[in-house]
Amino acid sequence: MTDRTGKQGSLAASVGLYDDDLVQMYRYVALARALDERMWILNRAGRIPFVISGQGHEGAQVGITWPLERHQDWIAPFYRSIATCLTFGMEARDILTAQYATALDPSSGGRQMPGHYGSHEHNIVSVSSPVATQLLHAVGIALAAKIRGTGQVALTTMGEGSSNQGDVHEGLNFAAIHKLPFVFVVENNGYAISVPAARQLAVADVADRAAGYGIPGVIVDGSDVLACYAASREAIERARSGDGPTLIEAKVTRLTAHSSDDQQTKYRSAEELAAERERDPLPLFRSQLEEAGVLTEEIATRLAAEIKLAVDDATDVAEAQVDPDPATAMRFVYAEDDGR
Amino acid sequence: MTDRTGKQGSLAASVGLYDDDLVQMYRYVALARALDERMWILNRAGRIPFVISGQGHEGAQVGITWPLERHQDWIAPFYRSIATCLTFGMEARDILTAQYATALDPSSGGRQMPGHYGSHEHNIVSVSSPVATQLLHAVGIALAAKIRGTGQVALTTMGEGSSNQGDVHEGLNFAAIHKLPFVFVVENNGYAISVPAARQLAVADVADRAAGYGIPGVIVDGSDVLACYAASREAIERARSGDGPTLIEAKVTRLTAHSSDDQQTKYRSAEELAAERERDPLPLFRSQLEEAGVLTEEIATRLAAEIKLAVDDATDVAEAQVDPDPATAMRFVYAEDDGR
Amino acid sequence: MTARTFIDAIRETLAGEMRRDPSIIVLGEDVGKKGGVFLATDGLWAEFGDERVIDTPLTESMIVGASIGAAINGLRPVCEIQFADFIFPAFNQIVSEAARMRYRSNNGYSVPMVIRAPYGGGVHGALYHSQSVEAFFTHVPGLKVVVPSTPHDARGLLRSSIRDDDPVLFFEHKKMYRSVRGEVPDTDYTIPLGQAAVTHPGSQVTVIAYGLMAHYALEAADRVADEGISVEVVDVRTLRPLDRETVLESVRKTGKCLIVYEDNKFGGYGAEIAAIVAEEAFDYLDGPVTRIAGPEVPGVPYNHALEDWFMVSPDKIADGIRQLAAY
């Protein structure tokens, strides 16, 4: 994705990208947001029973995913990873069919809850609900990459609350010992549902844990897309060149309740919620690109129209799709070994 | 134990103890060693089927256990904790009856393998085999101590290999958040059975992990009994005064094979094994006390006789005890609630 | 007597027990200010404060492991696993540690603690918010397993569980939280662990169930009653220890036994009941011991059409009763 040529203003040059990259990155942030907002509307309208959101995380997700190679590298995402999945190749339609749990939902064919994305086609590991388990899968993918000599990098991402699970300790340790091509991303939004970071960890930064595994721990402002990009590119290069894993902690903000089942005003004050709005990556990135002259009014208008079209189209497609046939529900418990 | 009065030479004074303390500490190191050597003899003689040994760890164990308050504080030990258990109140007989798995074995009444010590009387949590689980029990004990305001400190100990288990991550995190009166001791002997430290961790020191929990991580030479004592005393004081947990890593040496089922020459060279002998805490402590004039020949001779007597007596008692009656084997699956 | 929802009965019982016994603490994810994702602990934090109502990090093994330690040192922890589906990270602590502490220490230590967890499907929870996990624990000596089906039983059994001196798993069907109501005496009654209840007397077919399925069994019994089939429903309530006598007595009377559970069939809890009946009531059986249970897929799928396909329903149970009655 970074091999494009074309116009390269000073902002793009400062991070080794082209203007077109920046526009595309912006497009993913904005598309993810627009899809996400649509999900809440559909939920309120009674069309979909449950929403779990990525709002506030999109900037970090796009910046961090950007330097990975599509169809080559791997991502084991989590339930907020809408922008990650889009950047890595999933389509707006894929995201909304997952909300409707239709037969053609590529993530699970309607078997999983919304938010449990996955795509074999795009090397996106199927999300499960027990948090943090995916870290070990990404580590194993990286192990296979190393043993098979494929040159792949595996990246996984989760919230700061989830990073306290034992699996994280065990996986980071192993990945570090074997210098696996692995990147661990923590999207720290300060809460695990209602539990604030101070009751989840005794340190301010999850990144402080990296030293215990002998790997770099990098803290990055998750509302700064290009800073996330730079941190990720460095970690991915490190991983690919055999120098082992990196922990990247992106400080993000959760702009919505934990999910459509949660009432966050019960545990977050109005002031806090208002202050967090200032850290929304979408307007920040937009201003940055506008000021740099990368996002002209013309481009912005075109993108807005494209995104509206994509979201409407995805909604229509998802609405129109059928439920899975219960006759298929017994399939794929095991391999269907035709003639093996 | 540190309230004794009496002679206080400069060595004892340097660590705030009395000469008599040093002699007693030496006695525990030597007693643990003598019992341990007896276990191997009994194993080779076909009297007991299995030995797991604390040889090389005794100095650290005695030094670290010494500042705890008996019958007040708590220890959740592991299978090498013979010297720990002796220092905290168990008797030579208790150790050997555990090897014979007799009916009167206070640890488990013959139900558990040798090495799985425990004593309700002495606040020593019953050892189980799955490694590292005891850390969480000690954390919970510390939590109860804090909530109940008992002033107790809970200490747990395990090998460096075991410290990679997820439970350790989860427990340290929680203990640190709540500043629990808890001390985590890692007895790092460089091996987890056959796996050398470099394949168990990517860092040289387990203590490096403490920072990730916002707690002190202290490295101490495990063959230096008094250094272990000083580190432990500080950690215990810190814990008791409400300042939270400490991780102490004692660098020790495993002088025997992992257990009587293991052949360590398959994975450790003769040179390495010979070099490790230099780190044996028993002769080092003895020389130190002799040089300081604390361990006179007279005392040494008396102690040697006492220890021999204790070990012989323990062997005789254990040999004479009967097997548990199978009629009792169904007992204590649940509380026997007479009239509740 | 006051009418209560299932979850109200649980919340009030927790509060009442905490008032009675200061050694009881509650811990788990979001159990504090938020009051739990289902509000089962709502209000406890406000009443009992930070020390007795602890919002833990997202670490189930720690929740259980630290509770074991706290129980050893004089507390009676009641911990919540947010969904039964997330109990597996704590499996080692429950099965290797909590269940064995008393036995392995030859009665030196005991672990009086309760693990509460919402379980069960039919609520659009998909693979990981719908599971029945009881079979993994009912097999384990040293544990007790309770699955109440009414507000009345929930209160009486939760009291007994909290006052018990051994570890108890207490599973609450989340679909019942607000949909099931019932009279609950305001007295300090308890229901002993290990006693089943005959919730619908009958003579021709015994249906054995628990949790949500105990309700569905009653519905099915009513349905077939019109057809002249007399069904006896036994709600086992405590799965370990099982009240064999009540089960066997009923089957010896009716001669026919249908066991219903929501979990997938193979190796589920009902297999043990079937095995016991087949062994101990053989001479009384007038038909095969049958079971109605979930299909052999690794979880309840999300889409409503698939979820309906998965779930055992009163209809499916009624069909099973008819078949067995006609045998």
Place this chain on the structure above:
Amino acid sequence: MTARTFIDAIRETLAGEMRRDPSIIVLGEDVGKKGGVFLATDGLWAEFGDERVIDTPLTESMIVGASIGAAINGLRPVCEIQFADFIFPAFNQIVSEAARMRYRSNNGYSVPMVIRAPYGGGVHGALYHSQSVEAFFTHVPGLKVVVPSTPHDARGLLRSSIRDDDPVLFFEHKKMYRSVRGEVPDTDYTIPLGQAAVTHPGSQVTVIAYGLMAHYALEAADRVADEGISVEVVDVRTLRPLDRETVLESVRKTGKCLIVYEDNKFGGYGAEIAAIVAEEAFDYLDGPVTRIAGPEVPGVPYNHALEDWFMVSPDKIADGIRQLAAY
């Protein structure tokens, strides 16, 4: 044909499969230089090197979780859990992840991996080095569970397990490692998963068993043969999927069924077999479906007197056969 011990058959099969397929790796605690605590992987590290034979840290959840990932990315991991007793820290990765990856991704991903673990008592292993853990996994759709009892079966079933495209748990009774010998063909034969074997034909009582108990059942059958009781022994070999047909065919023939397992009885694997037989062979039964299994204590105690008390023995099985035959 060469006579082999049980463990030799396993070790040689691992080596042979690794030679055949470079995507197979072996990982676990002490599997490298040491060759495993039972020497099941002895020599593999020397032959295949550090990259394909990996000494892991002491972290079972990682061993399984990373194997899942490696399987997703093109390898066929065969991981070893040092003792079956230590599989519980990996329970979540096995049950929530390995078992469900294919189903939850609607066939997008599969997890071809084998988890080998020595299980079973009678070797002075006490509570934590003696367990039978199969029942926890045989209940789980998405998993396969294999328990071979002879070197011949071990080889054929291990090959099938490694070549299978889904996760397989492969449990090896540690008491059989060196005590059981048998002829093993030098050919590349496989034994399909899901096929039971009638290891002793008979007409009056069916005994169903697996692992070490399959041997004890044969001994018991021999013992009672002198008394004129004709026993058919079925070694189920694969516990999930179970070969129902072979089991039911035998019981329909003999009319009597005794199920033997080493694990504690309540909720053990044999409960499911009993339930199936009670449901599907009811019309053929001439006596109750009976079970002989371990007592309801949380583990095999260490002391030899207690261990003998715990273990199912050929004597106990023979007694069970006699009782059932006399019914």
